[in-house]
Amino acid sequence: MAGETEIRELTVELGERSYPIRIGTGLLERAGSLFEECGFPKKSPILLVADESVVGLYAGKLERSLKDAGYSVATAVVPSGEQSKSLAQFNDLITEALEAGLDRRSTVVALGGGVVGDLAGFVAAAYMRGVRFVQVPTTILAHDSSVGGKVAVNHKLAKNIIGAFHQPEFVLYDLNTLKSLPPREIRSGFAEVVKHGLIWDAEFTSWCDRNSDKLLALDDEALGHALYEGCRVKSIVVSRDERENDLRAILNLGHTIGHALEAVGSYNQLLHGEAISIGMVGAARLAAKFGYGEELASETERLLRKFELPVRIPAGYDTDAIMSAMQHDKKFTEGAMVFVVPKRIGEVEIRGDVQAAWVRDIVEQLKGETG
């Protein structure tokens, strides 16, 4: 049996929609009793939606635990990759839910990374106008996507444009599932962990800096702490602004440039974490325009390099294409150019007065310099 570490628990405070996040090893095996504790009714079938890369490895454990507790479970497999976040895949899952007899008291469980979490979450949000939802994230990046209730699928013209706010009943983060992640996915996931430090917590940022080796080696104890702290920052922000009226936008640090890079690379060159890593360096350089410390950019860059993340725009990316992808990003409300800009490590602000020319300069720099 894999080493047993402490189970860490925290609560996303959202009034009557509050929910716990549990992080530790061996949690899949205990899912059944958690469902019982939460009072999920046994007569209502559960739909388990699993990424095809993880279904063979972990779905069996989860199913067994649920069935042993007396639940009936139907499992639907979703092809790996961003293209599964589509209305077609959504419709197929609704068919599976109907065929499995899911009723208003049923639960949809997502087992996988952000793709399966976002997709299954939208199924849970829309099936019979909303049923229970449980997140069982299996990537490091999904410490971010599984918390906060944003669920969505893509449209051919825009990512995440069709969705809902639908909070899970709980998040079950079994560290054992992360062991099978490809190294590149591991590094990409840490970009969001680092982001949570940079926007909110200087102490945690410096802890990440000191523990990067342990983290990259997936040391259970370090990993548990990092995911706990990442989830904690995310949940504080979401608690204060569930529907992104103001504060929640700080979670987009690095995402304005990052999303543009993903789009220009047709979503198959840079991983999400890699793109926002470059984006965070860009945002840190923007800080200097507002008179914040020059060393912010070099510090940010040094930290991301420790996680073996890219900090320069790869060759072949066209500046005009990047700039125009940014104009289409939905974060530009009413045409104003809005950016999350760091003030110091652990603190950011949302600025609506960012000039496109500055951004273009920085994009050019990040292309020109050798990484």
Add this chain to the structure above:
Amino acid sequence: MAGETEIRELTVELGERSYPIRIGTGLLERAGSLFEECGFPKKSPILLVADESVVGLYAGKLERSLKDAGYSVATAVVPSGEQSKSLAQFNDLITEALEAGLDRRSTVVALGGGVVGDLAGFVAAAYMRGVRFVQVPTTILAHDSSVGGKVAVNHKLAKNIIGAFHQPEFVLYDLNTLKSLPPREIRSGFAEVVKHGLIWDAEFTSWCDRNSDKLLALDDEALGHALYEGCRVKSIVVSRDERENDLRAILNLGHTIGHALEAVGSYNQLLHGEAISIGMVGAARLAAKFGYGEELASETERLLRKFELPVRIPAGYDTDAIMSAMQHDKKFTEGAMVFVVPKRIGEVEIRGDVQAAWVRDIVEQLKGETG
């Protein structure tokens, strides 16, 4: 110009999601100033979703009023009929919204009956995880569907199975638009008006009884009163139980049998109001099983006949098919057979102890007797 009647207004009380319903003549022409009063931002484009049967008659007036007030409006036309409540049509409208540049502060406006209201409402619920929504109902039945925030599309295996609760910002009910309704749609719409009387208000029920002729002739004054009272009952019920945990289920009077009849008729034989008219007679006959007055059934039947609505199951409907369609209805939570049963005119109760054999008997009666 069509006769100007008093504008009736009522509020659906839902805390910060409360909204007004305005009923009267000549309201389309005033839409622009209402949008302004509500503070809808002028920079954010509006998507007007119109039923193809009404677009030529009324969309121009609405567009002009909005444009005169300084709004930019894109109009999308939806084919008439239930088959438009599909994910395919939903996806097309998302495309139109993106192409028209709708942002997070934009509004989706539904101009049509329940089909367009439900479809455009789900677009508003899901586009960018939710934008503003305005209902401009053009059928009598839509006094029901435009209030209460239930929005949905159909799946090939089940009606209304994909949806959300998404309340409108307001409902604008222009009586002038009802003048072009086909007579059969008029009668069908009054079935839901009568239903609102039967479940909540004996006095209003008796008023309907006395004014059926004026109503069928679409007399503005009588129509305004009937739609006001229908909306009032609906909004009281929705205010007390927005998400159908308990009370809201009383709105399903006549719908258990009604939905089964619609399904068995492949949704192209009976109109919704016609089906629930028969269903309400069935529910009233069930009342006798619980010791409530025998005259309830004959009274209900007499009233519905005054609105020229069907009160018997047409020839060719198979009892087994009706019974099995009822078992699939999502209102049968966990296999129990739940029915809304009238106690007296103006009061109903939700009973979970209805035996299938009773229902089967009543279905047989409603088939056997000559209407």
